[in-house]
Amino acid sequence: xxxxxxxxxxxxxxxxxxxxxxxxxxxxxxxxxxxxxxxxxxxxxxxxxxxxxxxxxxxxxxxxxxxxxxxxxxxxxxxxxxxxxxxxxxxxxxxxxxxxxxxxxxxxxxxxxxxxxxxxxxxxxxxxxxxxxxxxxxxxxxxxxxxxxxxxxxxxxxxxxxxxxxxxxxxxxxxxxxxxxxxxxxxxxxxxxxxxxxxxxxxxxxxxxxxxxxxxxxxxxxxxxxxxxxxxxxxxxxxxxxxxxxxxxxxxxxxxxxxxxxxxxxxxxxxxxxxxxxxxxxxxxxxxxxxxxxxxxxxxxxxxxxxxxxxxxxxxxxxxxxxxxxxxxxxxxxxxxxxxxxxxxxxxxxxxxxxxxxxxxxxxxxxxxxxxxxxxxxxxxxxxxxxxxxxxxxxxxxxxxxxxxxxxxxxxxxxxxxxxxxxxxxxxxxxxxxxxxxxxxxxxxxxxxxxxxxxxxxxxxxxxxxxxxxxxxxxxxxxxx
Amino acid sequence: xxxxxxxxxxxxxxxxxxxxxxxxxxxxxxxxxxxxxxxxxxxxxxxxxxxxxxxxxxxxxxxxxxxxxxxxxxxxxxxxxxxxxxxxxxxxxxxxxxxxxxxxxxxxxxxxxxxxxxxxxxxxxxxxxxxxxxxxxxxxxxxxxxxxxxxxxxxxxxxxxxxxxxxxxxxxxxxxxxxxxxxxxxxxxxxxxxxxxxxxxxxxxxxxxxxxxxxxxxxxxxxxxxxxxxxxxxxxxxxxxxxxxxxxxxxxxxxxxxxxxxxxxxxxxxxxxxxxxxxxxxxxxxxxxxxxxxxxxxxxxxxxxxxxxxxxxxxxxxxxxxxxxxxxxxxxxxxxxxxxxxxxxxxxxxxxxxxxxxxxxxxxxxxxxxxxxxxxxxxxxxxxxxxxxxxxxxxxxxxxxxxxxxxxxxxxxxxxxxxxxxxxxxxxxxxxxxxxxxxxxxxxxxxxxxxxxxxxxxxxxxxxxxxxxxxxxxxxxxxxxxxxxxxxxxxxxxxxxxxxxxxxxxxxxxxxxxx
Numbered sequence: 001x002x003x004x005x006x007x008x009x010x011x012x013x014x015x016x017x018x019x020x021x022x023x024x025x026x027x028x029x030x031x032x033x034x035x036x037x038x039x040x041x042x043x044x045x046x047x048x049x050x051x052x053x054x055x056x057x058x059x060x061x062x063x064x065x066x067x068x069x070x071x072x073x074x075x076x077x078x079x080x081x082x083x084x085x086x087x088x089x090x091x092x093x094x095x096x097x098x099x100x101x102x103x104x105x106x107x108x109x110x111x112x113x114x115x116x117x118x119x120x121x122x123x124x125x126x127x128x129x130x131x132x133x134x135x136x137x138x139x140x141x142x143x144x145x146x147x148x149x150x151x152x153x154x155x156x157x158x159x160x161x162x163x164x165x166x167x168x169x170x171x172x173x174x175x176x177x178x179x180x181x182x183x184x185x186x187x188x189x190x191x192x193x194x195x196x197x198x199x200x201x202x203x204x205x206x207x208x209x210x211x212x213x214x215x216x217x218x219x220x221x222x223x224x225x226x227x228x229x230x231x232x233x234x235x236x237x238x239x240x241x242x243x244x245x246x247x248x249x250x251x252x253x254x255x256x257x258x259x260x261x262x263x264x265x266x267x268x269x270x271x272x273x274x275x276x277x278x279x280x281x282x283x284x285x286x287x288x289x290x291x292x293x294x295x296x297x298x299x300x301x302x303x304x305x306x307x308x309x310x311x312x313x314x315x316x317x318x319x320x321x322x323x324x325x326x327x328x329x330x331x332x333x334x335x336x337x338x339x340x341x342x343x344x345x346x347x348x349x350x351x352x353x354x355x356x357x358x359x360x361x362x363x364x365x366x367x368x369x370x371x372x373x374x375x376x377x378x379x380x381x382x383x384x385x386x387x388x389x390x391x392x393x394x395x396x397x398x399x400x401x402x403x404x405x406x407x408x409x410x411x412x413x414x415x416x417x418x419x420x421x422x423x424x425x426x427x428x429x430x431x432x433x434x435x436x437x438x439x440x441x442x443x444x445x446x447x448x449x450x451x452x453x454x455x456x457x458x459x460x461x462x463x464x465x466x467x468x469x470x471x472x473x474x475x476x477x478x479x480x481x
Numbered sequence: 482x483x484x485x486x487x488x489x490x491x492x493x494x495x496x497x498x499x500x501x502x503x504x505x506x507x508x509x510x511x512x513x514x515x516x517x518x519x520x521x522x523x524x525x526x527x528x529x530x531x532x533x534x535x536x537x538x539x540x541x542x543x544x545x546x547x548x549x550x551x552x553x554x555x556x557x558x559x560x561x562x563x564x565x566x567x568x569x570x571x572x573x574x575x576x577x578x579x580x581x582x583x584x585x586x587x588x589x590x591x592x593x594x595x596x597x598x599x600x601x602x603x604x605x606x607x608x609x610x611x612x613x614x615x616x617x618x619x620x621x622x623x624x625x626x627x628x629x630x631x632x633x634x635x636x637x638x639x640x641x642x643x644x645x646x647x648x649x650x651x652x653x654x655x656x657x658x659x660x661x662x663x664x665x666x667x668x669x670x671x672x673x674x675x676x677x678x679x680x681x682x683x684x685x686x687x688x689x690x691x692x693x694x695x696x697x698x699x700x701x702x703x704x705x706x707x708x709x710x711x712x713x714x715x716x717x718x719x720x721x722x723x724x725x726x727x728x729x730x731x732x733x734x735x736x737x738x739x740x741x742x743x744x745x746x747x748x749x750x751x752x753x754x755x756x757x758x759x760x761x762x763x764x765x766x767x768x769x770x771x772x773x774x775x776x777x778x779x780x781x782x783x784x785x786x787x788x789x790x791x792x793x794x795x796x797x798x799x800x801x802x803x804x805x806x807x808x809x810x811x812x813x814x815x816x817x818x819x820x821x822x823x824x825x826x827x828x829x830x831x832x833x834x835x836x837x838x839x840x841x842x843x844x845x846x847x848x849x850x851x852x853x854x855x856x857x858x859x860x861x862x863x864x865x866x867x868x869x870x871x872x873x874x875x876x877x878x879x880x881x882x883x884x885x886x887x888x889x890x891x892x893x894x895x896x897x898x899x900x901x902x903x904x905x906x907x908x909x910x911x912x913x914x915x916x917x918x919x920x921x922x923x924x925x926x927x928x929x930x931x932x933x934x935x936x937x938x939x940x941x942x943x944x945x946x947x948x949x950x951x952x953x954x955x956x957x958x959x960x961x962x963x964x965x966x967x968x969x970x971x972x973x974x975x976x977x978x979x980x981x982x983x984x985x986x987x988x989x990x991x992x993x994x995x996x
Contacts, residue, residue, distance in 0.1 A: 016733070017730055017733050017734065018733045018737070021733070021734075021737045025737075025741070025745075029745070029749075032749060032753070036752065036753055036756050037756075040753065040756035040757045050765075094609075095608075095609035098605075098606075098608055098609050099606075099609070134605055135605040135606055135608070136589075145611070145744070145748045146748070146752050147748060147749050147752050147753075151748065155740065155744075155745070158740055162733060162736055162737075166729070170729075260500075261729075262501065262629070262633075262732070263499075263500045263501065263504075265629075265732070266500070266501040266504050266505065266629055267504060269625055269629075269736075270504065270505070270508045270622070270625075273512075273621055273622060273625070274508075274512070277611065277613065277617075277621065278512050278515075278516075278613055278618065278621075279515075280610070280611070281610050281611035281612060281613045282515050282516060282519050282613050283610075284607060284609075284610025284611070285519050285523065285607065285610060285612050285613070286519050286522070287607065288523075288526070288603060288604060288607055289522050289526075292603070293603050293604060294603065295530070295600075295601050295602060295603040296602055296603065296605070297600050297601060358604075359603075359604045359605075359606050360606070362604050362606070362607065363604070363606045363607065363609070366607065366610060370610075389609075390606055390609055
């Protein structure tokens with residue numbers, strides 16, 4: 001009996017105008033997505049090439065400083081650390097253009113003094129610190145929505161509404177609901193049949209769209225996909241199914257509550273607008289007021305003031321602490337210079353880390369708050385699987401920090417093997433002057449983490465369960481006529 | 482006439498009594514209220530940051546004791562109408578450092594030292610969230626409501642069988658179309674009006690927002706445009722209602738068109754253009770530009786050195802040793818002249834300090850300065866031209882994207898409101914050109930004072946320079962007529978859509994088959 005109703009539902013849906021419109025629109029958008037992300041402006045390949053070029057350039061610089069000496073390497077640092085572009089960006093763009101793609105671990109700042117005031121002439125390079133670039137910005141806010149799978153998923157939830165708003169209310173109005181009920185079938189089974197009917201009709205065009213999308217990408221060879229990525233794409237299809245399913249339950253709930261199908265649609269439509277656009281974005285903007293943090297200028301002023309204080313303490317004409325230049329023969333002075341450099345490094349690192357931590361915490365709070373919308377959950381889970389978006393950048397920063405420690409530790413251990421060195425970090429004269437084998441230098445490795453997927457997926461399942469229960473209860477209590 | 486009035490009244494009553502009217506009204510009010518609350522909060526923050534920045538600049542101005550130190554900052558004042566349409570309010574730079582010989586170019590994320598900077602932001606990462614303003618709510622929610630009011634205007638009556646009854650009266654079909662249209666608009670009017678009033682009330686509740694008469698006139702215009710926009714959607718729904726036989730089909734069709742026009746089209750258009758022709762200059766695209774800028778600065782130094790040579794200062798030919806251009810009365814008094822210089826693609830600066838200035842004969846030195854500084858400014862203008870090339874190309878692409886998205890009248894509405902509110906891209910460009918105008922005023926002022934060839938250019942030995950009559954940066958927003966004429970194109974497109982849709986609905990209804 002259930003299958004009977006499911007079949008009837010599917011046949012009915014297939015012949016409607018909305019199905020025709022959907023099956024036209026979805027593949028069109030999917031192909032546009034594949035073409036734009038795969039080919040436009042060189043597509044992903046160009047992005048990946050740039051990434052490799054920059055990484056190679058950075059590696060060559062590293063090689064050059066390693067060939068000079070360990071001391072040089074210790075001061076210049078590992079260079080520019082770039083984040084690998086994700087091939088799955090066409091699935092979840094994650095405001096990619098806003099999010100930085102690298103961090104800097106390189107020192108460019110030289111300084112020198114020519115003597116005078118009894119100070120010895122000396123030229124030096126300030127040691128490297130980990131610096132975070134500012135996120136860039138672009139155009140107006142509507143451009144924040146990209147034609148990725150996430151957007152297509154949001155559209156799918158809209159189509160779901162159009163398919164379910166009259167599922168029960170329409171039958172009730174036509175009087176066919178009481179006819180169905182007169183059969184030997186429970187209400188739960190009717191609801192299930194309605195659900196399955198809508199689910200299958202919606203997933204078929206989506207599956208066609210996805211297949212066409214992947215076919216275009218495969219045939220054009222614009223984005224090479226490996227085994228792991230296929231698995232992740234499969235996971236995304238699962239996410240799309242979860243989103244569609246939750247909206248079917250929501251649609252069935254409203255449809256069984258109202259006597260007039262149109263009232264149900266009005267409710268659904270407004271709920272959809274709120275869940276998809278209005279409240280996630282409003283909460284996102286509002287979080288800055290909930291949890292205020294110091295502005296970028298304030299932090300940079302604070303940094304300047306602290307650095308100026310260090311300069312005052314160590315290098316001002318009245319201070320005698322750094323009158324002499326550091327040298328391998330004078331460990332005392334070299335150590336003093338090391339204190340000076342370390343004080344600077346600590347100030348810079350502390351403020352830069354603190355600032356980006358504040359910002360990340362705010363973003364995290366905003367994301368946590370917006371997760372009450374199933375659409376936001378879906379988006380975050382997609383970004384987590386695609387390894388795009390701000391969370392993947394947070395993960396990248398975490399690894400970069402770990403690498404900062406690994407690199408410094410490497411320098412120190414390597415330095416200990418040279419008996420001629422004074423072992424004073426980070427002064428050039430206090431470190432080993434022997435060249436380093438570049439193969440021994442630890443390389444930055446970014447481990448992907450899909451941990452951020454768990455919570456939104458769990459919530460999405462929870463939404464499904466919740467909407468299922470309210471739909472079930474509401475249908476059980478509803479009048480047949 | 483009486484018949485028309487009757488139809489209108491009947492339409493309004495039947496619309497207002499439905500649940501969709503009440504739900505729509507409530508959701509519209511709620512969404513507008515929350516959006517305004519968030520935007521007002523944001524505006525207050527921007528305003529505080531602006532006032533702080535202005536105060537800091539004033540403090541800084543007090544430390545200028547010589548002409549060469551003059552470096553005023555031009556601040557973009559937050560626009561209170563940004564509450565209604567945020568647009569470019571939160572984007573782009575808001576502080577421009579104006580120096581006579583320093584090009585003003587948009588390189589917000591290219592260099593920390595670019596003259597256009599954005600001050601007062603606390604978390605740039607939050608821009609990954611959409612920002613929702615009143616225009617956005619109107620664009621999405623009001624349009625949906627208009628459709629929900631219109632979809633069964635004709636096809637619904639036909640299904641109920643009342644259409645035949647209406648037409649059996651002595652009432653021409655055009656009166657019915659007009660009556661339906663006006664009736665629908667009269668029922669939508671309170672929603673638009675009350676929502677906007679609500680927004681205005683919320684905005685007024687904040688002490689930071691002080692709307693003047695001009696702002697209110699702009700808000701009035703925004704209200705009018707919003708009505709025109711809603712009317713476009715209503716007419717579209719009406720047209721579909723005439724075309725289709727069943728109300729349900731009308732609704733599905735309208736909803737599809739709605740989602741495509743309000744969300745899909747503009748995103749696809751903007752996004753495709755963005756990917757094909759990037760509208761955001763990158764560090765890579767600036768590399769050759771910087772090279773060219775450095776060459777221009779080289780040319781400047783060559784020309785300057787040629788002049789120095791021509792003035793018979795062979796030994797100072799490279800101006801490395803400007804000391805030679807000063808003659809000292811005696812050996813004992815001959816003292817050092819300090820000279821510092823720095824060159825980056827975006828500036829070339831040289832500073833001088835002369836000891837024992839009261840005894841020295843500076844005439845030739847000053848003459849060379851008087852030649853060199855205006856020359857530097859002329860070259861800076863050339864560099865400015867070069868440095869702004871990427872952003873000009875980007876602006877062109879953005880314009881193209883905007884033009885393509887204008888195919889959707891929802892975007893036309895958004896653009897029109899942006900122009901009226903003064904938060905569109907053009908207004909931002911206007912701010913930047915105002916800073917360039919200000920720079921020219923500053924140069925003229927310095928030239929009037931003969932500052933370049935005066936010892937006060939680099940020395941304050943005779944007291945600090947008096948700068949009370951120095952020009953101040955002013956940037957005013959457009960007046961009502963100016964912004965209206967600028968938005969005229971978009972408004973006309975909206976009106977044209979209205980006329981076309983109305984004519985189409987009218988003609989279709991005249992040929993409507995009741996069978």
